[in-house]
Amino acid sequence: MRKRLEALLRQHDGPLTQDLVLEPGRFDLGRVPARLAPDATTSMVCGYCSTGCALTVHLKNGVAVNLTPSRGYPVNRGMACPKGWEALVPLRAADRATTPLMRNARGRLEPIDWDRAMRVFVQRLRRVQERWGPGSVAFLSTGQIVSEEMALLGALAKFGMGMVHGDGNTRQCMATAVTAYKESFGFDAPPYSYRDLEESDVVVLVGSNLCIAHPILWERLQRNRHRPEIVVIDPRKTETANAATAHYAIKPKSDLVFFTGLLNVLIEKGWIDEAFLRAHTAGFAALAAHAAQFPVERVAEATGLGVEQIVALARTIARGRRVSFWWTMGVNQSHEGVRTAQAIINLALCTGNIGRPGTGANSITGQCNAMGSRLWSNTTNLFGGRSFTDERDRADVARILDIPVDKIPAQPSLAYDQILEGILARKIRALWIIGTNPAHSWINQADFHDILGRLDFLVVQDMYSSTETAQHAHLVLPAAAWGEKEGTFINSERRVGVVRPVARAPGQALSDFRIFQLVAESWGCGAMFARWRSPEAVFAMLRELSRGRPCDITGIADYAMLDECGGVQWPHRDDAPSPPESERRLFADGRFFFADGKARLIFEAPRPPPEATDARYPFLLSSGRGSSSQWHTQTRTSKSPVLRRLHPQQIYVEINPADARRLGIAPNDWVRVVSRRAALQARAFVTHAIAAGQVFVPMHYAETNRLTFPAFDPYSRQPAYKACAVAIEKLATQPT
Numbered sequence: 001m002r003k004r005l006e007a008l009l010r011q012h013d014g015p016l017t018q019d020l021v022l023e024p025g026r027f028d029l030g031r032v033p034a035r036l037a038p039d040a041t042t043s044m045v046c047g048y049c050s051t052g053c054a055l056t057v058h059l060k061n062g063v064a065v066n067l068t069p070s071r072g073y074p075v076n077r078g079m080a081c082p083k084g085w086e087a088l089v090p091l092r093a094a095d096r097a098t099t100p101l102m103r104n105a106r107g108r109l110e111p112i113d114w115d116r117a118m119r120v121f122v123q124r125l126r127r128v129q130e131r132w133g134p135g136s137v138a139f140l141s142t143g144q145i146v147s148e149e150m151a152l153l154g155a156l157a158k159f160g161m162g163m164v165h166g167d168g169n170t171r172q173c174m175a176t177a178v179t180a181y182k183e184s185f186g187f188d189a190p191p192y193s194y195r196d197l198e199e200s201d202v203v204v205l206v207g208s209n210l211c212i213a214h215p216i217l218w219e220r221l222q223r224n225r226h227r228p229e230i231v232v233i234d235p236r237k238t239e240t241a242n243a244a245t246a247h248y249a250i251k252p253k254s255d256l257v258f259f260t261g262l263l264n265v266l267i268e269k270g271w272i273d274e275a276f277l278r279a280h281t282a283g284f285a286a287l288a289a290h291a292a293q294f295p296v297e298r299v300a301e302a303t304g305l306g307v308e309q310i311v312a313l314a315r316t317i318a319r320g321r322r323v324s325f326w327w328t329m330g331v332n333q334s335h336e337g338v339r340t341a342q343a344i345i346n347l348a349l350c351t352g353n354i355g356r357p358g359t360g361a362n363s364i365t366g367q368c369n370a371m372g373s374r375l376w377s378n379t380t381n382l383f384g385g386r387s388f389t390d391e392r393d394r395a396d397v398a399r400i401l402d403i404p405v406d407k408i409p410a411q412p413s414l415a416y417d418q419i420l421e422g423i424l425a426r427k428i429r430a431l432w433i434i435g436t437n438p439a440h441s442w443i444n445q446a447d448f449h450d451i452l453g454r455l456d457f458l459v460v461q462d463m464y465s466s467t468e469t470a471q472h473a474h475l476v477l478p479a480a481a482w483g484e485k486e487g488t489f490i491n492s493e494r495r496v497g498v499v500r501p502v503a504r505a506p507g508q509a510l511s512d513f514r515i516f517q518l519v520a521e522s523w524g525c526g527a528m529f530a531r532w533r534s535p536e537a538v539f540a541m542l543r544e545l546s547r548g549r550p551c552d553i554t555g556i557a558d559y560a561m562l563d564e565c566g567g568v569q570w571p572h573r574d575d576a577p578s579p580p581e582s583e584r585r586l587f588a589d590g591r592f593f594f595a596d597g598k599a600r601l602i603f604e605a606p607r608p609p610p611e612a613t614d615a616r617y618p619f620l621l622s623s624g625r626g627s628s629s630q631w632h633t634q635t636r637t638s639k640s641p642v643l644r645r646l647h648p649q650q651i652y653v654e655i656n657p658a659d660a661r662r663l664g665i666a667p668n669d670w671v672r673v674v675s676r677r678a679a680l681q682a683r684a685f686v687t688h689a690i691a692a693g694q695v696f697v698p699m700h701y702a703e704t705n706r707l708t709f710p711a712f713d714p715y716s717r718q719p720a721y722k723a724c725a726v727a728i729e730k731l732a733t734q735p736t
């Protein structure tokens with residue numbers, strides 16, 4: 001096998017192959033791929049968030065020394081947030097995984113070579129499958145790797161290795177929007193382009209702290225010349241709410257009531273677009289009857305707003321000629337996120353605010369390639385938004401990929417939380433985690449750590465061996481990072497953009513793509529993936545998988561075209577004019593992705609939040625992004641001294657001054673935040689940004705999710721991070 005692996009490792013794109021002869025422990029940015037000139041500049045999409053800015057990397061003597069935001073790119077137009085400016089720094093971190101690691105008899109991770117790593121990987125997973133069945137091994141992937149890697153992993157795991165269950169960390173951020181769009185539009189299709197932010201006269205931001213979470217989109221909004229009303233709907237007075245023209249501080253988790261009642265006002269006042277509804281939607285009569293149960297007085301009581309405020313917002317929407325609705329995690333991470341997202345979609349449909357410039361029901365994605373994972377990860381959906389349960393879809397994919405159709409599972413994967421339940425029930429015995437750190441980010445950490453401990457075998461594939469999740473692994477596979485490999489991302493506005501290698505991965509780390517190829521070879525199913533020889537070869541296959549689908553990208557010839565065009569939004573069919581218009585939106589013709597072309601108006605009665613406050617736990621805790629300089633579990637952003645200086649080093653909790661006074665808490669005091677599951681200690685940040693009875697802790701600290709309550713939206717299975725009951729106590733002794 002060793003010879004076969006070596007041959008495979010030496011077969012493809014030079015730079016990563018050369019890594020195998022480097023000493024483990026190189027921490028400098030290695031020389032760049034031979035195909036780039038030593039003093040070249042090259043542009044690539046940023047590897048953090050879904051905005052999808054392009055960064056121009058400057059090389060000197062073959063080493064990436066600096067970067068600047070790309071001026072000509074239609075997304076960021078010469079801008080970047082602090083994470084983007086510092087994007088090269090995490091590549092040099094001292095705790096990069098540089099060699100495979102295996103846990104020894106003393107419980108320590110020790111270096112091994114790739115040959116042994118692959119033998120252990122195959123033997124241990126096969127042993128589990130032979131004893132407990134193919135479905136007893138599952139994988140959890142990420143929205144941080146390129147589409148080509150996601151596709152290879154999804155095909156390898158499900159078609160090659162016989163796994164049935166695999167999911168990704170996009171379940172934590174985007175599953176709700178996916179389900180909402182599919183049910184309402186007939187396909188998971190965010191309809192907008194970022195230009196809509198510049199063309200609206202009313203911009204409604206829901207559960208979105210755009211200034212902090214998507215700062216370049218906030219900059220795009222500042223370029224709007226129509227003096228737009230900027231309406232923020234959020235329980236917190238966030239930085240975005242402070243800068244808005246109106247802030248509606250609704251009570252936590254009253255959003256579904258609020259949007260249903262808002263629609264009722266619009267209907268009662270006759271401020272809806274009846275012609276559009278008749279021509280392009282189905283289900284209005286039932287929706288109107290449902291909304292009528294939410295008179296404005298009831299909504300005022302549920303949300304804590306005044307009747308006049310609610311009517312005023314309805315009037316603002318009615319008067320707007322181009323109204324756009326944007327939402328992020330405040331909606332998605334909810335026990336009823338799908339129906340809340342659909343209530344926002346219903347507002348856009350009922351007022352005819354879709355398919356025109358400056359309009360739309362627009363979900364902003366989280367991770368750099370969450371959108372790629374929605375189409376190409378082959379986890380919950382079969383490739384290209386198809387269904388595993390549909391016989392024709394399976395036959396279609398088998399034909400395009402030239403694989404036996406019986407290799408494609410006929411059942412969909414369990415969702416993330418259900419995979420974890422499967423581990424608890426001992427039905428799933430081994431797990432392969434790729435590029436994500438759930439031992440920090442998953443809801444209710446106490447349970448999660450217990451669950452990891454029950455696995456017979458845990459493989460973690462990551463660029464760092466130091467993550468909380470890697471510390472639990474039996475086997476660590478060292479992966480190349482963004483900037484060390486090639487492929488494509490899809491950003492929030494459906495723009496496919498290119499990622500390029502500008503540095504060599506340290507030591508023996510390999511691109512995820514190469515690791516998946518090694519696994520295929522080692523597993524004995526390499527022949528099935530003979531055509532999957534490089535990321536660009538896989539991109540050509542994704543093109544074919546997209547043919548005739550709403551996400552058709554058959555008109556994108558190759559990576560070079562993506563470079564020349566500044567990325568290309570899907571769809572771009574091969575019979576469409578080329579190059580395509582740079583910024584396009586969907587549904588200009590009013591046709592949605594159902595056979596009758598009509599969008600569905602979907603609704604449901606609101607449900608109470610899953611964990612109520614009481615006398616012992618009287619505060620509602622919300623979590624979210626703390627600053628633009630922090631990314632998720634901080635595995636990368638913590639490596640930059642510059643970024644570290646841009647946010648508080650110590651965990652803090654926002655508390656309202658009235659609550660702080662009552663509890664004798666002064667600014668900066670240390671307090672305990674206690675939920676029914678665990679407690680953490682944090683500095684008190686006494687601020688009017690948070691309403692009385694609520695507190696907020698940034699999600700970037702490992703302690704935060706020890707507190708959160710494991711509730712899930714029943715349709716999207718997305719965790720509800722935004723509301724759990726806690727108590728606050730001032731520490732008797734203040735740590736120095």
Ligand code: SF4
Pocket residue numbers: 046047048049050051052053076079080081082083084085214215216
């Ligand atoms: Fe990167 Fe997002 Fe920052 Fe743009 S806004 S530079 S994509 S992290």
